[in-house]
Amino acid sequence: MSELQMRVSDEDRERTAQRLQRAFSEGRLTHLELEDRLEIALTAKTYGDLLGLITDLPDEQPPVSDVIELESKNGHLKRSGDWAVPRRLRVTSKYGSVELDLSEAVVIHPVVDIELDLTYGSAKIILPEGGVANVDAFQSDWGHAATGDVPSRPRPGALYVVVSGRTKYGGLTVRYPRKRWFTH
Secondary structure, three states, X not given: OOHHHOEOOHHHHHHHHHHHHHHHHOOOOOHHHHHHHHHHHHHOOEHHHHHHHHOOOOOOOOOOOOEEEEEXXXXXXXXXXXXXXXXXXXXXXXXXXXXXXXXXXXEOOOEEEEEEEEXXXXXXXXXXXXXXXXXXXXXXXXXXEEOOOOOOOOXXXXXXXXXXXXXXXXXXXXXXXXXXXXXX
């Protein structure tokens, strides 16, 4: 029996369905094509059935790691620009500050968990416009946790960041990017 004739699992069907949905969101498939292919993907019996649905799509990029750990004893930890955000980010900093700018980052997960372990430092998280953040699980002994005008409840289609952890003497600020004013 060839590999194409082998039976697929529910996980194989779901993985193909997710790939088709990504292709639709990238503009590679029309809504009708997506519906037709999803119907076949969810009822596929063999790898050959699934392969026929994705052969005209480009190969996928390697997946972003599920968990990334960043650590610093006394330096400034900063991520900004075009960087890949994992589903779970663990950040440890004893004396330094942390700045995580998600406004231009590649975020493929609808929910991102950020766990902060800060002793004397503070953290700033910059969300893309429309993103939301829940900081209820973050504790600050002698500091603050400020979210300003950033909502904390999940919203359909919006990035949802859940911040947990603690700081002894620092604080946490979650905000949107600063508006740039141009003069002519």
